[in-house]
Amino acid sequence: xxxxxxxxxxxxxxxxxxxxxxxxxxxxxxxxxxxxxxxxxxxxxxxxxxxxxxxxxxxxxxxxxxxxxxxxxxxxxxxxxxxxxxxxxxxxxxxxxxxxxxxxxxxxxxxxxxxxxxxxxxxxxxxxxxxxxxxxxxxxxxxxxxxxxxxxxxxxxxxxxxxxxxxxxxxxxxxxxxxxxxxxxxxxxxxxxxxxxxxxxxxxxxxxxxxxxxxxxxxxxxxxxxxxxxxxxxxxxxxxxxxxxxxxxxxxxxxxxxxxxxxxxxxxxxxxxxxxxxxxxxxxxxxxxxxxxxxxxxxxxxxxxxxxxxxxxxxxxxxxxxxxxxxxxxxxxxxxxxxxxxxxxxxxxxxxxxxxxxxxxxxxxxxxxxxxxxxxxxxxxxxxxxxxx
Ligand SMILES: *Cc1c(COP(=O)(O)O)cnc(C)c1O
Numbered sequence: 001x002x003x004x005x006x007x008x009x010x011x012x013x014x015x016x017x018x019x020x021x022x023x024x025x026x027x028x029x030x031x032x033x034x035x036x037x038x039x040x041x042x043x044x045x046x047x048x049x050x051x052x053x054x055x056x057x058x059x060x061x062x063x064x065x066x067x068x069x070x071x072x073x074x075x076x077x078x079x080x081x082x083x084x085x086x087x088x089x090x091x092x093x094x095x096x097x098x099x100x101x102x103x104x105x106x107x108x109x110x111x112x113x114x115x116x117x118x119x120x121x122x123x124x125x126x127x128x129x130x131x132x133x134x135x136x137x138x139x140x141x142x143x144x145x146x147x148x149x150x151x152x153x154x155x156x157x158x159x160x161x162x163x164x165x166x167x168x169x170x171x172x173x174x175x176x177x178x179x180x181x182x183x184x185x186x187x188x189x190x191x192x193x194x195x196x197x198x199x200x201x202x203x204x205x206x207x208x209x210x211x212x213x214x215x216x217x218x219x220x221x222x223x224x225x226x227x228x229x230x231x232x233x234x235x236x237x238x239x240x241x242x243x244x245x246x247x248x249x250x251x252x253x254x255x256x257x258x259x260x261x262x263x264x265x266x267x268x269x270x271x272x273x274x275x276x277x278x279x280x281x282x283x284x285x286x287x288x289x290x291x292x293x294x295x296x297x298x299x300x301x302x303x304x305x306x307x308x309x310x311x312x313x314x315x316x317x318x319x320x321x322x323x324x325x326x327x328x329x330x331x332x333x334x335x336x337x338x339x340x341x342x343x344x345x346x347x348x349x350x351x352x353x354x355x356x357x358x359x360x361x362x363x364x365x366x367x368x369x370x371x372x373x374x375x376x377x378x379x380x381x382x383x384x385x386x387x388x389x
Contacts, residue, residue: 014334015146017196018350027261035251050263057183062209063239069173072192072206075230076169083107087138090121093145120302121152130164144175147337149298149309158186178306189214200351201262278305284386288363291385308347329365
């Protein structure tokens with residue numbers, strides 16, 4: 001007979017999921033109640049308020065989609081792209097490519113603005129794309145490219161879209177909770193995130209927020225959204241502001257307890273303190289890695305603190321190093337994706353996992369594993385440099 005599953009205790013320092021706090025895991029195991037129970041509806045309201053805080057927005061339509069980040073992405077596209085629409089899509093990593101897929105599956109045309117993986121989206125190239133395609137209705141880009149570790153200038157890109165009367169879709173899956181996401185200040189129209197990156201909640205939910213402009217565009221659609229589940233007009237009836245909630249689907253009750261707890265923790269710490277913590281440990285990690293002779297893959301002014309792409313040194317066996325970290329140190333780091341497969345490692349410092357102990361543990365484990373592979377590293381230099389930083 002198959003017995004219960006007990007996962008190993010890992011330290012998650014990859015591209016997500018990140019370590020989940022015991023407080024969040026505890027919330028997950030509280031008794032399930034009905035999803036139309038008045039107490040549950042109060043919980044939904046509190047989640048909405050705390051998501052508005054996290055997104056720095058007053059958008060009424062702010063809620064967690066009951067599915068992972070990819071569903072939040074899809075929710076934004078299927079509601080805002082109609083057949084025949086032209087959308088400017090920025091691709092500087094894996095997720096821009098998925099945005100193109102979404103536009104095309106909605107019957108739209110994607111005008112691609114490509115940038116090298118590991119660099120920010122070029123605002124100038126996007127300006128040129130708008131000049132060439134004044135009929136573009138939408139601009140979509142990834143704020144924090146988890147596949148490469150690069151951050152893009154969301155404020156400048158959203159401002160550009162507004163000048164051209166285009167709506168914006170912004171992927172903030174990895175940015176939310178780790179670096180400033182200022183939905184209202186940017187003037188972003190549809191923004192989606194995920195729970196398993198810097199919110200340090202369990203995977204499987206996707207916080208989204210839509211501006212009044214986006215809601216108007218959704219209400220004025222001339223034909224139905226092709227996805228029933230992700231049709232925001234229907235979801236609004238369930239998560240909407242009025243007290244009368246219409247059944248749409250059964251909310252993942254316990255997962256929402258977990259999200260609520262992770263957002264309470266974010267409020268307790270405060271956004272500014274959370275951002276400062278991510279910066280501080282990122283600086284320490286980078287100092288340690290560089291002291292060990294490793295180099296970062298992304299230019300310093302475009303680096304994400306929560307996702308650190310490191311160049312794999314010549315002659316080092318990528319797979320063997322990651323396997324040794326996992327098997328001997330219970331430490332997960334990420335492999336390179338797509339164009340960067342085999343070239344970089346991705347070390348996450350997300351949410352609850354972003355702490356001093358993990359920085360030191362990671363540097364220490366990498367030092368041992370690389371030394372065993374023949375690298376000449378002076379023992380302890382990395383930890384010393386990290387502590388000094
Ligand atoms: C993780 C991630 C996604 C997808 O989220 P899932 O929860 O895996 O579906 C989308 N965009 C970015 C930038 C991500 O890092």
